[in-house]
Amino acid sequence: MDTAHPADQSAADPGPQRILLVTGLSGAGKSTTLDVLEDLGWETIDNFPVRMLERLVAPGDEPVDEQRGPLAIGFDSRTRGFVPADIIELLGQLTERNDLSVSFMFIDCADGELERRFNETRRRHPMTHGRPLQEGIAAERDLLEALRHAADTVIDTTSLATNELQAHVRDLFDIGEAGDATLTISSFGFARGMPPLADLVFDMRFLDNPHWVDGLRELTGRDAPVGEHIEKDPAFHAAFEQIRDLLLTLLPRYEAQGKAYVHVAFGCTGGRHRSVFTAERMAQGLREAGFSPTVRHRNLGSRAADEIERVPG
Incomplete structure (x- = not known):
């Protein structure tokens, strides 16, 4: 929205770095979301080991303009070191830092639609481990429930076509001028x-x-x-x-x-x-x-x- 804003920050202080954490149910649309973010100018990393996140965004000696690009990090139940309680604790620590602007997005989808997607693509659900697809989806939903509640933004893709999900992500995270909604x-x-x-x-x-x-x-x-x-x-x-x-x-x-x-x-x-x-x-x-x-x-x-x-x- 183009409305009046305070004076722009000086070049020496571009403000906190934007960090977006993206997770969700397998098959719900995380990969599509990260692809759109990359097209919008975000630097994206998928399946990043969660335990290394704090090290990735640790203050360093690089020039400010090389540190401040928006960064989207995707992870899910397949990611090494995936422990929801630890992720929530780390999220709290990162949000307390003045040099970071951290947000957290969860991609959700109804069980029946997830079953349809996996059956159509013949992909193996990461949590089936020899059990029926419905049980694997249920197990992953239970595992991720705390993360869903902790998320700033939840996108339910049950009734969204791929192009509709892409449009929503663009609406949410297109990089505009600072302060503009x-x-x-x-x-x-x-x-x-x-x-x-x-x-x-x-x-x-x-x-x-x-x-x-x-x-x-x-x-x-x-x-x-x-x-x-x-x-x-x-x-x-x-x-x-x-x-x-x-x-x-x-x-x-x-x-x-x-x-x-x-x-x-x-x-x-x-x-x-x-x-x-x-x-x-x-x-x-x-x-x-x-x-x-x-x-x-x-x-x-x-x-x-x-x-x-x-x-x-």
């Missing part, structure tokens, strides 16, 4: 599931539904006739202004609290008309107020269908 405005259809990582969700189903108007059904919220129809609803302008004013109040407060990303989602039944139009209009309004949102439309490409919209309204 990443703001995402999205639209979605309730009939196709809630967005798993939204911070604020606004339900636009109280507006008149263009799906049931001849000539508008096959259009989307990006088309002018749909927007004109929605704006004719007496409830639209008052609700829009109240939501915008609320966001203008909350967004600077989130940033002041150090929140690295904010995801605001607008939903309607199918995710093609009311939510799309409102998300586009809200992004425009926030840009006029000095913010720089990214806009995503999750279900814009979905086909118009009466069975999704169900009943008028």
Whole structure:
């Protein structure tokens, strides 16, 4: 978000080094997450021996600009020296250091979906050891439960396609200017599931539904006739202004609290008309107020269908 910030830190003091620890259930998407982080400019290390982590980030004699690049470290139940209690203790020690900014992400997924993924790829689960796949998944979940509770960020990939996981990681950890939070405005259809990582969700189903108007059904919220129809609803302008004013109040407060990303989602039944139009209009309004949102439309490409919209309204 582009808002006013204190004076930039001097070149001699670039601030604490960003360290992101990434773990999770086997098959949940840790490797994909680390690949995206690498594309975003993070230095990434996977399956790093946990006992060596403190030595890796120990203060050294190298020039400051060679120490401060963001570093993502992946580990899981296969990693040498993997003891969850020891990892949590080490995490606490690292977060107390003034020269580090440490965060911890856990990649989760439902057991049934993990079974499907392993069966499809014919990969061997690291904790089966001759027992059924379900038991191996359950054993790993029990082992990692304390780490899941200790994580700053939990991403559940059960209903996420690979490209959706990649988009979420980009939203969360894209390297921007210091102090700037990443703001995402999205639209979605309730009939196709809630967005798993939204911070604020606004339900636009109280507006008149263009799906049931001849000539508008096959259009989307990006088309002018749909927007004109929605704006004719007496409830639209008052609700829009109240939501915008609320966001203008909350967004600077989130940033002041150090929140690295904010995801605001607008939903309607199918995710093609009311939510799309409102998300586009809200992004425009926030840009006029000095913010720089990214806009995503999750279900814009979905086909118009009466069975999704169900009943008028």
